[in-house]
Amino acid sequence: MLKALKKIFGKGEAPVSGPAPSPASPRTVDDEKRSTPKSKPPRPASEKRTGDEARKGENAERKADKPKSDKPRRERPAKPVDNWKLEDFVVEPAEGKTRFHDFDLDPRLMHAIHDLGFPYCTPIQAQVLGHTLKGRDAIGRAQTGTGKTAAFLISTITQLLTTPPPKERYMGEPRALIIAPTRELVVQIAKDALDLTKYSGLNVMSFVGGMDFDKQLKQLESRYCDILVATPGRLLDFNQRGEVHLDMVEVLVLDEADRMLDMGFIPQVRQIIRQTPYKGERQTLLFSATFTEDVMNLAKQWTVDPAIVEIEPENVASDTVEQHVYAVASNDKYKLLYNLIVQNDWTRVMVFANRRDEVRRIEERLTKDGVSAAQMSGDVPQQKRIKTLEGFREGKIRVLVATDVAGRGIHVEGISHVINFTLPEDPDDYVHRIGRTGRAGTSGTSISFAGEDDAFALPPIEELLGRKIHCEMPPAELLKPVPRKH
Known part of the structure; x- marks a missing residue:
């Protein structure tokens, strides 16, 4: 090079x-x-x-x-x-x-x-x-x-x-x-x-x-x-x-x-x-x-x-971040996301999706189901985006759902998990996404959902990283129906 x-x-x-x-x-x-x-x-x-x-x-x-x-x-x-x-x-x-x-x-x-x-x-x-x-x-x-x-x-x-x-x-x-x-x-x-x-x-x-x-x-x-x-x-x-x-x-x-x-x-x-x-x-x-x-x-x-x-970006991506991929049907992705966050009691999570409408729907469903969440995308006014980011930093917001463009400049300490609700089409965006966790030498975890609509994006990501990422089926308890809120 x-x-x-x-x-x-x-x-x-x-x-x-x-x-x-x-x-x-x-x-x-x-x-x-x-x-x-x-x-x-x-x-x-x-x-x-x-x-x-x-x-x-x-x-x-x-x-x-x-x-x-x-x-x-x-x-x-x-x-x-x-x-x-x-x-x-x-x-x-x-x-x-x-x-x-x-x-x-x-x-x-x-x-x-x-x-x-x-x-x-x-x-x-x-x-x-x-x-x-x-x-x-x-x-x-x-x-x-x-x-x-x-x-x-x-x-x-x-x-x-x-x-x-x-x-x-x-x-x-x-x-x-x-x-x-x-x-x-x-x-x-x-x-x-x-x-x-x-x-x-x-x-x-x-x-x-x-x-x-x-x-x-x-x-x-x-x-x-x-x-x-x-x-x-x-x-x-x-x-x-x-x-x-x-x-x-x-x-x-x-x-x-x-x-x-x-x-x-x-x-x-x-x-x-x-x-x-x-x-x-x-x-x-x-x-x-x-x-x-x-x-x-x-x-x-x-x-x-x-x-x-x-x-080298590979050092940033692989040395400090533990990476997982779950093979999951598209209509089960939200159940998997909800159960991962709630059952593990995660408190500072970033969720990435490729489109603004996906980001909006994920945020709305999490909020409706009792999980404190906010969205970051080009549709959100700047003043609200700044307020949202501060709330996430302070722990008032548990889950931040973002597109790649909105998430690129986010630097928040203590993000424990990054979840790729949809895999990015550009492999470089994957490295940027998981780089939100495991910062400054600390450890972090990324979990990617590979469905029938986006599994094609996994091989280019592995090629960029220079290694395979183990793909597994999620445990049954993580696919339980989301309880209805009365």
């Missing part, structure tokens, strides 16, 4: 301590052409901007185009450090493990990492940070649950803390931009960013569709934007209305690029990237669960000499 990737990029294996990208890298790809305002002549391709020197000239050019806010601007107040010192964060060196101490991270960021209880890096964090903290672009293959979000957030925050902000700033000019395909994933990334920036005073904002536009706009009117996390569609809304300007982006992160391809977001992402600085003038990080040819072509267009980091 690595040989094929290196061939695409036309280079050998990149050393961890490799040099920064050359400012004279050719920019002939369509995605790197920019539409510049008439008052701002295009910059020569070979001219490299650096730090405050470049911003001084650009700030002057912007004054005619971008109105300054009439309202007083305020920074996010940094949380008091309570006399915390790096010496308070003691982590002994361990063979085969990388500590966050092994990187030269800002003490304010280390304090936040200490609060989150992360003494050692996950494999993708150790590998990615080894490249990105030196300013290199990177593309990473990793499933959710491997720590990739913290990897790109720590790198991004370090860049913003190391480089002073411009002296003059205008409305809606983020210094770092993170694009993710789903609303849930954006909300989760923004939450993690807030946790990691709480001692630094950096401002984090999130823009997603399905939520009040004016409320999100008020964020821009009240304070500077350092890190912006957004879905492509809502970000374009703000950009095309002139509320968000992307020409000062220092770090660009594209998360779950394969999912953005599947969901048809790439044309929107192309429009967004055209508004950012040239790829040689920003740091670009791209993450994907799979390295398809389409994903690698996008990476080649949008990055400069990227470091390639791969974390």
Whole structure:
């Protein structure tokens, strides 16, 4: 796999301590052409901007185009450090493990990492940070649950803390931009960013569709934007209305690029990237669960000499999750689901189905039969989805029923079981589904129902995993009729 990737990029294996990208890298790809305002002549391709020197000239050019806010601007107040010192964060060196101490991270960021209880890096964090903290672009293959979000957030925050902000700033000019395909994933990334920036005073904002536009706009009117996390569609809304300007982006992160391809977001992402600085003038990080040819072509267009980091998905899927398959008739699936949950007294379960109408029917039947359940799909308004997710985290909701798109960005600790009510047609979705449990090295269990309508999906899943999954008949007690509620 690595040989094929290196061939695409036309280079050998990149050393961890490799040099920064050359400012004279050719920019002939369509995605790197920019539409510049008439008052701002295009910059020569070979001219490299650096730090405050470049911003001084650009700030002057912007004054005619971008109105300054009439309202007083305020920074996010940094949380008091309570006399915390790096010496308070003691982590002994361990063979085969990388500590966050092994990187030269800002003490304010280390304090936040200490609060989150992360003494050692996950494999993708150790590998990615080894490249990105030196300013290199990177593309990473990793499933959710491997720590990739913290990897790109720590790198991004370090860049913003190391480089002073411009002296003059205008409305809606983020210094770092993170694009993710789903609303849930954006909300989760923004939450993690807030946790990691709480001692630094950096401002984090999130823009997603399905939520009040004016409320999100008020964020821009009240304070500077350092890190912006957004879905492509809502970000374009703000950009095309002139509320968000992307020409000062220092770090660009594209998360779950394969999912953005599947969901048809790439044309929107192309429009967004055209508004950012040239790829040689920003740091670009791209993450994907799979390295398809389409994903690698996008990476080649949008990055400069990227470091390639791969974390094998099979390890995530098979080492921490016990997997079972029940052969069951389609009309017995609900009885099996109900009895599994009730007889075993499971309290935090995720159930996946392929279609929204299936999700709705499962949730309605569980609720009617006295099991606390909620649904997550594209039909559910965003505010309700956020409230539902919080209820699930807090244990108020016992079962969360979701589609693949809605479930992709869900990160909840303590999910004991994942149940595939219907097997996914895309094997990669199976790995993502069962990755909701067995997170961060803990154990979990997945149970899949294989019926006459979806058993065909099992062999491709086994091929991806590289092994067979034992298929069994469910015990008779798990097929008992569901008792009627009076």
